[in-house]
Amino acid sequence: MTGNSQVPKDVLLDNLRQLAPEIFTEGKVDWERLKATLGEEVEFSNERYVLNWAGKSDAFRVLQTPSNRTLAPAKEESVDFETTGDIFIEGENLEVLKILQKSYFGKIKMIYIDPPYNTGNDSFIYPDKFSETKNEYQKRVGDKDEEGYMTREGMFRKNSRENGQYHSNWLNMMYPRLFLARNLLRDDGVIFVSIDDNEVHNLRLMMNEIFGEENFISQFVWRTDGNFDNQAKIKNCHEYILLFAKSEALFPHPPVVDPNIPESSKLYKEEIRNTIVKNGPKNPISVIDLPIGFPCDFKEGVIKQRSDIYPFYKNDAIVNEFSLKNNVRVESGWSSKELLMKFIENGLNPILDNKGQETSFIISKTGAIEVIKKRSERKSHVISVLNNMGGSQKATNEIEELGLIFDDYPKPTLLIKYLIQMVDDDDFIALDFFAGSGTLAHSIISQNSIDGGNRKFISVQLPEEIAVNKKAYNAGFKTISEICKNRIKKAINFELKSKAEKLQFNNESQDLGFKVFKLSESNFKIWRSQGIETAEELEKQMALFTDPVSENATAEPMVYELMLKSGFDLNSPVEHQNGVYRIGNGEMVLLIETVSEELIGEVIQSRPQKVIALDRLFEGNDQLKTNTALQMKDANIDFKTI
Numbered sequence: 077m078t079g080n081s082q083v084p085k086d087v088l089l090d091n092l093r094q095l096a097p098e099i100f101t102e103g104k105v106d107w108e109r110l111k112a113t114l115g116e117e118v119e120f121s122n123e124r125y126v127l128n129w130a131g132k133s134d135a136f137r138v139l140q141t142p143s144n145r146t147l148a149p150a151k152e153e154s155v156d157f158e159t160t161g162d163i164f165i166e167g168e169n170l171e172v173l174k175i176l177q178k179s180y181f182g183k184i185k186m187i188y189i190d191p192p193y194n195t196g197n198d199s200f201i202y203p204d205k206f207s208e209t210k211n212e213y214q215k216r217v218g219d220k221d222e223e224g225y226m227t228r229e230g231m232f233r234k235n236s237r238e239n240g241q242y243h244s245n246w247l248n249m250m251y252p253r254l255f256l257a258r259n260l261l262r263d264d265g266v267i268f269v270s271i272d273d274n275e276v277h278n279l280r281l282m283m284n285e286i287f288g289e290e291n292f293i294s295q296f297v298w299r300t301d302g303n304f305d306n307q308a309k310i311k312n313c314h315e316y317i318l319l320f321a322k323s324e325a326l327f328p329h330p331p332v333v334d335p336n337i338p339e340s341s342k343l344y345k346e347e348i349r350n351t352i353v354k355n356g357p358k359n360p361i362s363v364i365d366l367p368i369g370f371p372c373d374f375k376e377g378v379i380k381q382r383s384d385i386y387p388f389y390k391n392d393a394i395v396n397e398f399s400l401k402n403n404v405r406v407e408s409g410w411s412s413k414e415l416l417m418k419f420i421e422n423g424l425n426p427i428l429d430n431k432g433q434e435t436s437f438i439i440s441k442t443g444a445i446e447v448i449k450k451r452s453e454r455k456s457h458v459i460s461v462l463n464n465m466g467g468s469q470k471a472t473n474e475i476e477e478l479g480l481i482f483d484d485y486p487k488p489t490l491l492i493k494y495l496i497q498m499v500d501d502d503d504f505i506a507l508d509f510f511a512g513s514g515t516l517a518h519s520i521i522s523q524n525s526i527d528g529g530n531r532k533f534i535s536v537q538l539p540e541e542i543a544v545n546k547k548a549y550n551a552g553f554k555t556i557s558e559i560c561k562n563r564i565k566k567a568i569n570f571e572l573k574s575k576a577e578k579l580q581f582n583n584e585s586q587d588l589g590f591k592v593f594k595l596s597e598s599n600f601k602i603w604r605s606q607g608i609e610t611a612e613e614l615e616k617q618m619a620l621f622t623d624p625v626s627e628n629a630t631a632e633p634m635v636y637e638l639m640l641k642s643g644f645d646l647n648s649p650v651e652h653q654n655g656v657y658r659i660g661n662g663e664m665v666l667l668i669e670t671v672s673e674e675l676i677g678e679v680i681q682s683r684p685q686k687v688i689a690l691d692r693l694f695e696g697n698d699q700l701k702t703n704t705a706l707q708m709k710d711a712n713i714d715f716k717t718i
Contacts, residue, residue, distance in 0.1 A: 167595020
């Protein structure tokens, strides 16, 4: 409270800070960043506190360039496609993130990614020539083999330490992906990013810029329990996990989670754990009378040993609960004397301390009088050093137990489940766009089975070709995405088998399936203005667009493309009847197979908000098209033709 009236400028700045934290530097608007964010050509040159690198302006252009591709369903590779809410997407993650922008904007609660660490030995996609078209780029790098798989020689290139733009290449790869990922987070969403010493410094600065420095929550240190590099001067045994919130103000204290107690986040939320604070001789000696019934934490054997000091009796109503049988006068120095007196005056019932914590006292097994403070459910018991969660070897063993092989240092599910439980919710969507072997998906399935949660996952993995010298290749896997899909299926089968063996069908509603989608070219022809220099060339281009539907397009892929581009997510209900596709419980109707006057009448009667029809269905019947447009307008239905 300053006593001053609200200034419109401050309101606008607060709104801007929420919408675009990346345009602020040291609390002030950075005009060059604002222009770059809006898609203008900017060369960053002014001296100021900012993370800058070669190609940053190009990275902004990359994220501003829209994608015209789509996601096609692959039902034959899915499990329970029609009923599941979990999703696996095979494709390049930058393109996929662009495609998801409209349908998943502000819907993701948790993001976890394990990106390339830029060790000098890994390969990843990073842009170099931003002026060329997609077709030119694919032709130049030859990014697919004869069977259509992405090749390491094409999209993936090794980023060697000898490269003059070693760090810049990694930053150019990461920046647009993290920028687009932030758009997908809910206002109360969080993102976890695994990293090691190679790029943790740059990642922290980059995420400060994208998410806002004020939204940094923690930099966890994960003890990896792995093999050490015996040639290294210092044997590193840790990595990092950065945690940022979309809005720090909306990030609650995580529920109490502890890998050393039974793995059930519901238990953690329901059980209020105790903190025992021992008294010490911090104050002068004073005399306190402990009344009859003062609680004791004793067993039978301890009672006999200490009965010469205090007389006790056992409360038969509750096994192993003991109390003082007589009044007892004790002398000691009490650090919490006032609280102890309040506890006694309150009839030995819990009281609140000055922090609002529920507090009581008890005679311990050693005879000391101890303070017991109950943490509230909202108080975090998460610390920044993550121990006892295994390392890559444990994670590899988990995969091998499922009958799979993965060579590239996966994360253990115990670690990821610990992160999942930090999110104070058990009904949300989690996204991983560097899915690798599928650890996040596996962890979501496992944690839901443990605590009955309804979490959903979206995993994105490029069909990166596996090198012939890898164990996974010799085991029959051609791409990493194959391993990921198989792991998800194996994890589902494991849970089904486990429930059957234990006769535990108390969680029959658990989602044990997943939809598979593949990044694909659009089902509609894309207008190319480049290369058209004469009227004849323009006429030829226009002739190609008499029917904008691609020659190889089929109905179902078109349905999902139109869904995504209209803002419906991949789990929106799709009903197909009498040539009509009804999306989202009838909110949108797609006419891509047939039209008639009768059919149009039925559609209008169902009162959808939007109707999209293929223009070619009205070929030779302009009157029907005109009447349809007028009728839709009268019914306040948004009608478009393609």
